[in-house]
Amino acid sequence: xTKAGTEALLQxxxxxxxxxxxxxxxxxxxxxxxxxxxxxMDFLTLVTALSKELGFEIPERDYARMGSYADAVDYLAGFxxx
Amino acid sequence: MPSLGADMxxxxxxxxxxxxxxxxxxxxxxxxxxxxxxxxxxxxxxxGVLGKFLAQVGDKVPVGTxxxxxxxxxxxxxDLADIPPEKARAAQVHTQPVPPEKPAIIASAPLPKTDGHxxxxxxxxxxxxxxxxxxLSDISVPPGKEISLADVEGLVKDPDTETSxxxxxxxxxxxxxRSKREIPHYYLSHIVDITGAESxxxxxxxxxxxxxxxxxxAVFAKAVSRALRKYPEFNGHFSDNRFVASQTAHIGMAINLxxxxxxxPALHDAQEKSLDDLMNALRDLVGRVRAGRFRARExxxxxxxxxxxxxxGVEQLFGVIYPxxxxxxxxxxxxxxxxxxxxxxxxRRTVTLTLAADHRVSDGHRGALFLNAIEKxxxxxxTL
Numbered sequence: 451x452t453k454a455g456t457e458a459l460l461q462x463x464x465x466x467x468x469x470x471x472x473x474x475x476x477x478x479x480x481x482x483x484x485x486x487x488x489x490x491m492d493f494l495t496l497v498t499a500l501s502k503e504l505g506f507e508i509p510e511r512d513y514a515r516m517g518s519y520a521d522a523v524d525y526l527a528g529f530x531x532x
Numbered sequence: 533m534p535s536l537g538a539d540m541x542x543x544x545x546x547x548x549x550x551x552x553x554x555x556x557x558x559x560x561x562x563x564x565x566x567x568x569x570x571x572x573x574x575x576x577x578x579x580g581v582l583g584k585f586l587a588q589v590g591d592k593v594p595v596g597t598x599x600x601x602x603x604x605x606x607x608x609x610x611d612l613a614d615i616p617p618e619k620a621r622a623a624q625v626h627t628q629p630v631p632p633e634k635p636a637i638i639a640s641a642p643l644p645k646t647d648g649h650x651x652x653x654x655x656x657x658x659x660x661x662x663x664x665x666x667x668l669s670d671i672s673v674p675p676g677k678e679i680s681l682a683d684v685e686g687l688v689k690d691p692d693t694e695t696s697x698x699x700x701x702x703x704x705x706x707x708x709x710r711s712k713r714e715i716p717h718y719y720l721s722h723i724v725d726i727t728g729a730e731s732x733x734x735x736x737x738x739x740x741x742x743x744x745x746x747x748x749x750a751v752f753a754k755a756v757s758r759a760l761r762k763y764p765e766f767n768g769h770f771s772d773n774r775f776v777a778s779q780t781a782h783i784g785m786a787i788n789l790x791x792x793x794x795x796x797p798a799l800h801d802a803q804e805k806s807l808d809d810l811m812n813a814l815r816d817l818v819g820r821v822r823a824g825r826f827r828a829r830e831x832x833x834x835x836x837x838x839x840x841x842x843x844x845g846v847e848q849l850f851g852v853i854y855p856x857x858x859x860x861x862x863x864x865x866x867x868x869x870x871x872x873x874x875x876x877x878x879x880r881r882t883v884t885l886t887l888a889a890d891h892r893v894s895d896g897h898r899g900a901l902f903l904n905a906i907e908k909x910x911x912x913x914x915t916l
Contacts, residue, residue, distance in 0.1 A: 495819070
């Protein structure tokens with residue numbers, strides 16, 4: 451999967467959890483959970499869905515590397531390239 | 533029509549999901565009802581055969597009024613048609629009985645049928661369709677597919693989601709006004725070291741697939757349910773001027789809804805569930821609440837409520853008890869604090885635990901012991 455592909459995946463999973471938030475409107479460098487107003491259960495749902503789609507179990511210790519939208523895109527692209 | 537909240541007077545029948553003559557079992561979803569809290573699925577509470585429906589789609593039915601008759605299995609459903617509602621066992625949700633305010637409405641129109649198969653739609657979709665008087669059978673979806681909220685939204689010319697937001701706010705206002713009017717609250721607060729509980733959770737999650745991971749919230753709920761065994765005066769319902777302690781703990785989990793409002797449906801039988809089972813139940817409950825799909829029993833059964841601010845909140849919350857319950861526990865946002873630990877000052881992870889409880893039932897002394905018991909359990913998460 452390309453970086454654009456992983457970003458599209460992230461966007462589509464976020465849209466399921468936070469349908470009221472437009473990705474175009476957010477601050478991509480700010481806290482992901484604040485920008486999308488998601489709690490720890492929503493975040494776990496997101497990680498579960500992304501892991502399933504990417505065929506890779508995102509470890510809990512890597513949650514910190516998905517702190518902002520931009521970080522999450524970079525982090526997921528790292529897997530896609532492997 | 534079950535009472536789904538302290539101040540609910542009536543509910544509007546949106547759809548029957550069973551037909552007269554169907555064999556039903558306890559727990560089956562019988563109908564969808566529109567209330568101030570949104571579209572709620574009504575469950576059957578005894579096994580048997582469905583008789584005549586006593587209300588029809590679109591009726592606003594007062595709380596306590598029978599919706600349908602249920603006869604023991606083996607009865608010819610045809611025989612049921614003539615049984616007056618007061619003689620038949622009515623399909624009712626397990627809740628305090630409320631006397632009907634007016635006679636049951638007898639259905640005379642045939643069931644809406646759609647080419648012999650039942651329409652499938654999410655409760656949120658039903659609600660919106662109902663609000664805008666859209667006929668669900670006018671919506672075309674591929675065979676076997678459920679009508680979603682988006683399908684209905686496509687037909688709404690002027691989406692007026694504000695209406696349901698106001699209804700939700702009204703429901704919260706009614707319940708909380710009653711609480712503040714009737715319940716003499718007292719409040720306690722206690723800071724608890726959860727460093728051990730957090731590392732217990734991350735230790736377990738390190739080797740687990742995301743779908744099997746724990747959240748700290750499940751650990752809190754488990755600790756509370758265990759502590760309640762020794763402090764039953766915080767677990768139950770106060771009604772008709774007396775408190776009845778519950779034999780089991782159904783923990784209401786306050787869940788905020790996107791776009792405003794909150795509900796606190798039950799995690800059933802929390803004491804009997806393992807930590808993993810409790811986490812699975814929590815995941816399932818939050819998922820269904822977010823999708824607008826929870827059950828009547830989940831709203832009426834909680835015997836105590838937990839409100840947890842999560843990771844993006846503030847230090848502490850002062851809860852308002854949800855009647856007829858007698859206590860609400862608040863877990864503030866976990867925070868690092870300089871803390872006396874092992875004879876030194878150390879940086880520890882802490883949470884501020886609060887209790888609002890009903891002075892008609894308990895006193896601050898017992899409340900304090902209850903909070904201490906929760907604290908002790910959280911120091912040994914591996915025993916939960």
